[in-house]
Structures are given as structure tokens and as C-alpha cells.
Amino acid sequence: MNINLDQALQTFIAEARELLQDMEQSLLQLEHAPKDADQLASIFRAAHTIKGSAGLFGLDPIVSFAHVVEDVLDRLRDGQVLADRNLIALMLECNDHLVELIEVVAVQRSTLAAQALDHQAQLRQRLDSYRQTQASVPLVPEAASAHATWHISVRFGTDMLRNGMDPLSFLRYLATLGELLGVVTCYENLPAAAQMDAESCYLGFEIRLLSEKDEASIAEAFEFVRDDCRLFIFAPDTPAQQYRQWLQEMGAEAAGLADALVHCGSVTAEDLLEPADAVSVVAATAAPAADKVVVENKSQRFIRVRADQLETLIDLAGELITASAGAQLMARQRADENLMEATSVVAGLVEQLLDGALAMRMVPIGDTFNRFQRVVRDVSGELGKDIELLISGADTELDKALVERIGDPLMHLLRNAMDHGIESPDVRLAAGKPARGTLRLNAFHDSGSIVLELLDDGAGLNRERILAKARERGLVGATDPSDRDLLNLIFEPGFSTAEAVTNLSGRGVGMDVVKRNITSLRGTIDLYSEPGQGTTVRIRLPLTLAMINGLLVEVAGGGFVVPLDVVHECIELPPGQRDILHQRGHIDLRGEVLPLVFLREQLALEGSVARRENVVVVKAQGQTAGLVVDHLMGEHQTVIKPLGPLFGSLRGISGSSILGNGSVALILDIPALLKTLIEQDNQRRLGSTGHSSITRNAI
Incomplete structure (x- = not known):
């Protein structure tokens, strides 16, 4: 059967990857709680499901290896072997190899590479040593594991x-x-020939199976179609009365089912002819283990959607918002109240559509965080350190596109903290700390953004060494920089204070890439460190890359969007004082000094100055400033359009948006603007006469 086989295989690959990821997390948890029955059951179930699903597709290499793993897990579950660190390490390696076998299927290769085959042989040999281990607890009596006869009734869904x-x-x-x-x-269920659909399934089976497997193992054979089939499993020695009761419940199907039961040999014709009044008595006294299993739960259904299809939906919803804004503008121009009301309703529905599409892309950050448990375990062992990873805020949701792209920067920061931040056990003990170091990953929402924190309780950053290295490279002048500026120097390309190069870090490559990757996501990164206490890395990201809520402003006849989450307030620029304030560079705002950014001059825009200008007070990265603009146009839900590679290095501009009248509005990158303001202020304080605008810097 080749109908949509590729689609079904892709579903198997995706589900197998998820099962193996869950299996890895359970193994890591089992290492800390070796007798946790729930984790043991979860691990065994994952291996068994992968083996069963792979068998449906004839993937013999996966079935064969998973069977050996399952055998050892079965012994582990029965207490015949112990879940010590060595066995957990072996199971983790087997998990990795199963991932590799799945990837062979995903890329449609015929077999593993020679090196991987050698590794598989070694894993099998190590697994066999556990399979041959004699039990350390009394074994279950042989009679309990004897073969027994089961009856299975299954009707497949029409879409099978x-x-x-x-x-x-x-x-x-x-x-x-x-x-x-x-x-x-x-x-x-087979219809007349004229109504038959060649691609629909109308079949089912009544099966009598002799097996030593338990009920759960038999039910898992149908795991892949469980939500789209009707399945009943009758335990061995099920009373005939219970079969009769089941036939009564099946209504019109009873006659055909009764004939199938007899042909299978599960019951005799005489069994089905016993008096019906005995059914209720026997059924009431039957043991729970003999009850039928009904697997037909469709209340919680999920479907997999390709990411590119979801992206297309969001793009179309964004285009609808633009078209809707154009229709509203036309309605206002015509002063047609009925049309204005209709377009307003459409605009509201379109916004709800876009919000719903964006919500479909929101996923918990916990899956990304949990993958680092394995990294911490392996790297800490390589470094000879004892390090524990604690996770909080795992249910915090953000855009899937962000989740996929933030993994590598977090990985580098985590490895860097383990290598350079957390000390070895003897050094920690000498400093009065516990031998075990602690890493914390935390996530939370804050002011329309998501904040990711990585905290370690290590030695902290060495400020003297950073300053010496910065002076050696000419990154600072005679005047010492502020504490924040000094710490952020480690994000400079090639900057490293490591005394020795290791397999993990120390080559001066990576931290600048981390910052560049986070900046490309419209995010910011900051460092905080206390000597002897540890270091905190704080990353702030937008909730989504697809759209933002912004304040639309006008400067020199052009539209600009200020992200609403950084807007603090709006005030009017004092009339008649523009030249004085431009020269001074700041304004007094209720007793506080507010630096000013004159967007017209900063962006080198031409045109006459508006008679009355406004100041948009923004705050980002702990810095506050006022953007001087001509007019405030109101809030604007902005679908972000990338600028393209030609304008990728443009400082102060993060994207663009199309307005309802068809014109293009540029989205301001407020953190970059404030950084430019600080740099220009530092140049003025140092007596520099050079002046450059954002646009000129980019060109």
C-alpha cells in the first residue's frame, strides 16, 4: 500500500523524535531517582512505541535495536538490574543511536555509516551484558509469564x-x-460497489492471539491509529457471558461479530446461546483485569501543521490587515458612516484572525530548556565538575521561530558558564561554597517582551582581567568605562580572557556571535556579575517576530513606527525652543534630564520643520530618551516586513510595514537608536568633533 505512505512516515519520524526527546529527559530524571516507577514506565513505553511503529513500516534496523533496548528496560523495570550511573549513560547513548537511526529514515539513506555501525555493535555488546545479568530479586513464577490467549476486535477508520x-x-x-x-x-461496513471509494478503508479484524505479552503491549500495537479506530481487547479466560453482553451493546453488528468470534475460536456457538439473565451477575463479579478495553477517545485531538503553511496563513492575515486599513481610510475619505462601520467590523475580525494565527505559533520555552539537562550532565562530567541545572518558567510561551533560533545562543552561554564561570569542586569548597555548582534557567514575561535569564553561582567575571585585555586591544581609553560597559566588552569580536584554550571555549569566538544572533531577533543581552557570587546573563526578546503593536509617528512627511512596549509617554516640545534644545541635547522633564533624539537630523531627512513638534518618551535597556517627531498618528498594529539583505546593517531601523494608504513606514530600532545617542554623547564628552547619522553610518 503506497497511498500517502510518505506522509505517514513523516508523521512517524516526527513522533519518534518527540518520544526520544521525552525518553532522554526521563532517563536524566531517573538518574536522580532510580526507583521512580513513573519514569521507568515512561522510558519503557517510549522504546516500545517506537519499536511497534517502526515495525508497521518494516524498519527492521530500528525494530531490532529497539528490541534489545526494550529488553534491558524490561529487566530494569522488574528490578533485575539497577539504574546506576553506568546504565543510565548506556541508555542515553542508545537513545542517541535511536535518534541516528530515525535520521537515516528521515534523509532516506539505506544504512548507517561504518563508524555508526561499529558503535551500534559496541552498544549491543554492552546491552547484552545487562540482558545476561541474573536477577538480584526473586523472579516471577514461570506460570505467570506463560502464553495466554487474547481476543482483539478492531475496526479501522475510513481515512486509514x-x-x-x-x-x-x-x-x-x-x-x-x-x-x-x-x-x-x-x-x-462495506457499501455497494457504486458508493465505494477506493481510497477509503471499510475493513476490520477479529483476532485470536496467543502471546505472553500484557494488555498494554498489545494495545500499543495500535498506537499509531488509536484515535481513528475502534478497538476492544478481551483478556484471557474472559467469561462467555461477557462476550454476550458486548454483543448486546454492539446492536446491529452482533450477528456478524458472533459468527466471527466462533470462527476465531474465542468462544463456541453454545457459549453464545446461554441464558441472557446470567449476564448481569457474571459481569458484576468479573475481575477488572478481564474487562474489555475500549480505546475510542477523540475529545483531545491534535493535528500537525507544516511550519511553512502556518507562515503563509500569517502572511495572508497580515496582508488582510493592510487591505482592511486601506478600506477604512477610503470609508473615512467618503464620510460614509455605514461603510465606516462595516470596515471597522471587518478590521476587528481580521485582527482576531491574526491573533489566532500567531497564538498557534506560540510554544512553551520549557522544551528548549529541558534539552540542556543532557548538555549539563555531559559537559560537567567532561570538565570534572558537579553542576546542577535548575529550570523555572518552563511554561512561558513565545514564538516558535524565536524558540528555534534562540537555542544555539543559549547553548553557547551555558557551556561558557560551565567552563569559565563555575569553579571546580575543590576550589568551591575552599571558598566556602557547596561542591555542586548551580546553573539556573529562568523565563518570564515583562512589558510585552520575554526575558530569559541564565544565572550561575560561580566566581563571577574578573573585571581587572577584562579591563587589562580591553586596554591591550585598544578598546578603552585612559578613562575607565562604567561597570556595565566594561562587562559588555566580552561581546566584542575575538575578545577572550581565558588563560587556556579548551574544547569548549577560550578561542575568542562565540560571544560576539551570540550577541549578533540575539540582536537579529530584535533582542538585547546584558551582563551582571558579582565577584565570588556568580554571573547573570539577561536576554530580552519580543514575543513574536511576525508583528508588533506600535505608535505611528510622522517625520518630514514619512511614517515611522515606534514599538509600543518601549513608549513611556508623549509630550509636546516647548514651542520656540527647538534650536536651543537641539544644541543642548536634552530637556528638563519634571526635574529629570531627558536626552533628546531629533529624528529629522538623526536620519538626515529633508523638509521643513513642523510648527509644533512632539516628544515620544521611550525607555529600553535601562536608558530613557525622547524622540522628537512632527506628528503623532496613533496606535498601529504592525505586520513586520524584512528590509532585505541590502539594508540588513542599517542601524536604528529594524523593519518596515505597509500602511493602509499603500505607503511604507519604517520600524524604529529603539535600543540601537539609544546606543547611537550614548556613543555620540561620549564623543562630545571626549572632545570629538566627528558627527555621523544612522543613515550615513549604514551607507
Whole structure:
């Protein structure tokens, strides 16, 4: 059966990756709690599900290796082997190898590379040593593991063939769990030939299976189609009365089912003819283990959506907002109240549509954070350090596009903290600290942004060494920089204070890339450090890269958007004092000095100055300033359009947006503008006569 097989295989690959990721997290948790039955069950279930699903597709290399892993996990679950650090390390390596086997399927390679095959052979040999280990606790009596006869009733969903699944593949897999004693193909749902759809499935099976497996293992054979099939599993020695009760519940299907039960050998015709009044008594006294399992829960259904399709939906919703704004503008120009009301309703619905599409892209940051548990375990062992990673705010949600791109910067910061920040156990003990170092990852929402924090309790940054290195490279003058500016020097290209190069860091490559990557996400990064106490890295990111709520302003006839989350207030520039304030560079705002950024001059825009100008007070990265603009045009929901590679290095501009009248408004990068203001102020204080605008710097 080849109908949509690729689609079904891609679904298997995606689900297998998720299962292996969960399996890794459970193994890491098991290392700290070796007797945690829930974690053991989760690990075994993941391996078993992957083996079963791979068997449906005939992926024998995955099935074969997963079976060996499952066997060791079964012994671990039964207490025949212990979950010590060595076994956990082996299971983590097996998890990595299963990931590699899945990737072979994903890229459609025929086999593993020679090196990977050698590694697999070594893993099998190490696993076999655990499989041959004799139990340290009394074994379950042989009678309890004897083969028993089960009855399975399954009716597949009509979309099964369209989803690329073959009904016969389930029979083939069940045959690996035991012996098929009887199989009856049921087609009571088959319509007349004229109404038949060749791509729809109308089949089902009544199966008698001889197996030593338990009920959960048999049910997991149908895991891949569980939400789209009707499944009943009857335990061995189920009373005939219970079969009769089930037939009564099945209504019109009862006659065909009764015939199938007899043909399978699960019951006899005489069993089904016993008096009906005994059914309720026997059913009431039947053990729970003999009850049928009904697997038909469709209340929680999820579908997978390709990322590019979701991006297209968001782009179209953004275009709708632009078109809607144009329609509203036309309605106002015509002064047609009915049309204005209609366009207002449409605009509200379009905004809800865009908000809903954006909400579909929001995912918890916890999945990214949890992946670092393995990194901390492996790297700390490589460094000979004892380091623990604590996570908080894992349920904080942000745009999936941000989650995918923030992983690498966080990885580098984490490895850098373990290598340079946290001391070795003996040094920590000598300093009166616990031998185990602590890393903390935290996430929370703040003022329309998301803040990610990485904290360590290490030695902190060495300010003297940073200052010496900065002077050696000519990055600072005779005057010592502020504490914040000094710490941020480590983000300069090639800047490193490491005394030795390691496999992890020390080459002066990486921290500048971290900052550049975060800046490309319209984010900021700051450092805070206390000698002997540790270092905090704080990253601030927008919630989404697709749109922002902004304040639309006009300067020299052009539109500009100021992100609303940095706008503090708006005031009017004192009339008649423009030249004085431009020369002074600041204004007195209720007793506080407010630096001014005259956007007309800063962006080198031409045109006459407005008679009455306004000041937009913005605050970002702990800095406050006032943007001098001509007119305030009101709030504007802005769909961000990238500027393209030609303008990628333009300082002070982060993107563009199309207004309702078809004109383009540039989105201001407030942190970059404030940084430019600080640099120009420093130049003036140092007596520099050079002056450059954002636009000239970019060109």
C-alpha cells in the first residue's frame, strides 16, 4: 500500500523524535531517582512505541535495536538490574543511536555509516551484558509469564488508507508478539460497489492471539491509529457471558461479530446461546483485569501543521490587515458612516484572525530548556565538575521561530558558564561554597517582551582581567568605562580572557556571535556579575517576530513606527525652543534630564520643520530618551516586513510595514537608536568633533 505512505512516515519520524526527546529527559530524571516507577514506565513505553511503529513500516534496523533496548528496560523495570550511573549513560547513548537511526529514515539513506555501525555493535555488546545479568530479586513464577490467549476486535477508520497505513501491517506486527490462532476479516461496513471509494478503508479484524505479552503491549500495537479506530481487547479466560453482553451493546453488528468470534475460536456457538439473565451477575463479579478495553477517545485531538503553511496563513492575515486599513481610510475619505462601520467590523475580525494565527505559533520555552539537562550532565562530567541545572518558567510561551533560533545562543552561554564561570569542586569548597555548582534557567514575561535569564553561582567575571585585555586591544581609553560597559566588552569580536584554550571555549569566538544572533531577533543581552557570587546573563526578546503593536509617528512627511512596549509617554516640545534644545541635547522633564533624539537630523531627512513638534518618551535597556517627531498618528498594529539583505546593517531601523494608504513606514530600532545617542554623547564628552547619522553610518 503506497497511498500517502510518505506522509505517514513523516508523521512517524516526527513522533519518534518527540518520544526520544521525552525518553532522554526521563532517563536524566531517573538518574536522580532510580526507583521512580513513573519514569521507568515512561522510558519503557517510549522504546516500545517506537519499536511497534517502526515495525508497521518494516524498519527492521530500528525494530531490532529497539528490541534489545526494550529488553534491558524490561529487566530494569522488574528490578533485575539497577539504574546506576553506568546504565543510565548506556541508555542515553542508545537513545542517541535511536535518534541516528530515525535520521537515516528521515534523509532516506539505506544504512548507517561504518563508524555508526561499529558503535551500534559496541552498544549491543554492552546491552547484552545487562540482558545476561541474573536477577538480584526473586523472579516471577514461570506460570505467570506463560502464553495466554487474547481476543482483539478492531475496526479501522475510513481515512486509514489515505494516511498511508496498511491493515495487514498490524497483523504482521501482532505476529511478532505471539501466534495468530485465528483471524476473521470483517467487512460489514462495506457499501455497494457504486458508493465505494477506493481510497477509503471499510475493513476490520477479529483476532485470536496467543502471546505472553500484557494488555498494554498489545494495545500499543495500535498506537499509531488509536484515535481513528475502534478497538476492544478481551483478556484471557474472559467469561462467555461477557462476550454476550458486548454483543448486546454492539446492536446491529452482533450477528456478524458472533459468527466471527466462533470462527476465531474465542468462544463456541453454545457459549453464545446461554441464558441472557446470567449476564448481569457474571459481569458484576468479573475481575477488572478481564474487562474489555475500549480505546475510542477523540475529545483531545491534535493535528500537525507544516511550519511553512502556518507562515503563509500569517502572511495572508497580515496582508488582510493592510487591505482592511486601506478600506477604512477610503470609508473615512467618503464620510460614509455605514461603510465606516462595516470596515471597522471587518478590521476587528481580521485582527482576531491574526491573533489566532500567531497564538498557534506560540510554544512553551520549557522544551528548549529541558534539552540542556543532557548538555549539563555531559559537559560537567567532561570538565570534572558537579553542576546542577535548575529550570523555572518552563511554561512561558513565545514564538516558535524565536524558540528555534534562540537555542544555539543559549547553548553557547551555558557551556561558557560551565567552563569559565563555575569553579571546580575543590576550589568551591575552599571558598566556602557547596561542591555542586548551580546553573539556573529562568523565563518570564515583562512589558510585552520575554526575558530569559541564565544565572550561575560561580566566581563571577574578573573585571581587572577584562579591563587589562580591553586596554591591550585598544578598546578603552585612559578613562575607565562604567561597570556595565566594561562587562559588555566580552561581546566584542575575538575578545577572550581565558588563560587556556579548551574544547569548549577560550578561542575568542562565540560571544560576539551570540550577541549578533540575539540582536537579529530584535533582542538585547546584558551582563551582571558579582565577584565570588556568580554571573547573570539577561536576554530580552519580543514575543513574536511576525508583528508588533506600535505608535505611528510622522517625520518630514514619512511614517515611522515606534514599538509600543518601549513608549513611556508623549509630550509636546516647548514651542520656540527647538534650536536651543537641539544644541543642548536634552530637556528638563519634571526635574529629570531627558536626552533628546531629533529624528529629522538623526536620519538626515529633508523638509521643513513642523510648527509644533512632539516628544515620544521611550525607555529600553535601562536608558530613557525622547524622540522628537512632527506628528503623532496613533496606535498601529504592525505586520513586520524584512528590509532585505541590502539594508540588513542599517542601524536604528529594524523593519518596515505597509500602511493602509499603500505607503511604507519604517520600524524604529529603539535600543540601537539609544546606543547611537550614548556613543555620540561620549564623543562630545571626549572632545570629538566627528558627527555621523544612522543613515550615513549604514551607507
